[in-house]
Amino acid sequence: MAVIRDVMPAFDLLQPASAADAQKLLAKHGDDAWVLAGGMDSFDWLKDRIKKPKVLVDLSGIDEMRGVRASGDGIEIGAMTTLTEVAQHAEVKKNYSLLAEAVEHVASPQIRNQGTIGGNVSQDARCWYYRDGWPCYRAGGNICYADTPVGRNREHAILGAARCVAVNPSDAAPALIALDAKFVVQTSKGERVVDAEDYFVGPEIDITHLTILQPGDLLTAIRIPGTWAGAKFYFEKVRDRNVWDFPLMNVASAMKLSGSTIQDIRIAVNAVAPKPWRLKAVEAAVKGKSADAATGEMAGKMAVEGAVPLQFNAYKIPLMRNLVKRAIGGVQEATWAS
Numbered sequence: 001m002a003v004i005r006d007v008m009p010a011f012d013l014l015q016p017a018s019a020a021d022a023q024k025l026l027a028k029h030g031d032d033a034w035v036l037a038g039g040m041d042s043f044d045w046l047k048d049r050i051k052k053p054k055v056l057v058d059l060s061g062i063d064e065m066r067g068v069r070a071s072g073d074g075i076e077i078g079a080m081t082t083l084t085e086v087a088q089h090a091e092v093k094k095n096y097s098l099l100a101e102a103v104e105h106v107a108s109p110q111i112r113n114q115g116t117i118g119g120n121v122s123q124d125a126r127c128w129y130y131r132d133g134w135p136c137y138r139a140g141g142n143i144c145y146a147d148t149p150v151g152r153n154r155e156h157a158i159l160g161a162a163r164c165v166a167v168n169p170s171d172a173a174p175a176l177i178a179l180d181a182k183f184v185v186q187t188s189k190g191e192r193v194v195d196a197e198d199y200f201v202g203p204e205i206d207i208t209h210l211t212i213l214q215p216g217d218l219l220t221a222i223r224i225p226g227t228w229a230g231a232k233f234y235f236e237k238v239r240d241r242n243v244w245d246f247p248l249m250n251v252a253s254a255m256k257l258s259g260s261t262i263q264d265i266r267i268a269v270n271a272v273a274p275k276p277w278r279l280k281a282v283e284a285a286v287k288g289k290s291a292d293a294a295t296g297e298m299a300g301k302m303a304v305e306g307a308v309p310l311q312f313n314a315y316k317i318p319l320m321r322n323l324v325k326r327a328i329g330g331v332q333e334a335t336w337a338s
Helices: 019-032 042-047 083-088 090-095 097-104 109-114 117-122 172-178 280-286 293-303 316-329
Strands: 012-014 033-036 055-058 068-071 074-078 182-187 190-195 218-224 232-238 249-258 261-270
Touching (some): 019 033, 019 055, 019 182, 019 218, 033 042, 083 090, 083 109, 090 097, 097 232, 097 249, 172 261, 249 316, 261 280, 261 316, 280 293, 293 316
Parallel strands (some): 012 055
Antiparallel strands (some): 068 074, 074 218, 182 190, 182 218, 232 249, 249 261
């Protein structure tokens, strides 16, 4: 558990009124700056005195980064929009209910009232070694304490690990990947728009970050095209407790059906790898097949190919297999012998 310390380290608090001003401040201060959105992740770091930025750039006064609005044939969600606003927005609930359901599974109502969509997809790894200030790979050291004979790794990765075995903890991320969302990032060179799945990076690319954001970059909005509006959606999250807990695993899928035949599909899981894990091979394999239990069974087995469990997380392999099966074939009613 985190060591309780006395007070947060001192910092300068800067409160820009526009996204452009915020980006300039971040670019000016570089590694010394810290972005403060809803604060749900930030205050943990600051109170534990693990992160000691010299400057906090508070985004709470930037109105242009809030709200849900029409954008082309879809919608755009400001990065500072709270999770509660996203979950309760009429357009999101009507056409993109996958996202509404995903964010409703984040933590508790109080946290959703404060936490933002941008913060949820940009939060840092939750590995307790890293969060407690141990000098692991992700913190700039030369060891992964979770991946040792005595390491505690029940919540860690079974796929995509490269030295670091911490997982991405976001609930919104797999839903946004399934919806083919685009992330809008302001940089010193202008606006950059990336696919949701490309916003996240694994340790083989950058072991100290979970996203592509570099000093001076600012996530300002998330755009969801109308491509998957009204599709058949499925979201499920497994966690130790129904409130507060981060996922042991979650799954999100969007399917277009012709009758019971899968015409197109996008499916992603999270908390299985250092980044949200899109199942492209599964998507290709199930297209043209019936969305039934048999197809789901096949997809589940394919999804876990190559999974490598650690000492305490082998349960994640059957869990992932069954979540993928349910996301495609549906939840089957239990039958009992008389």
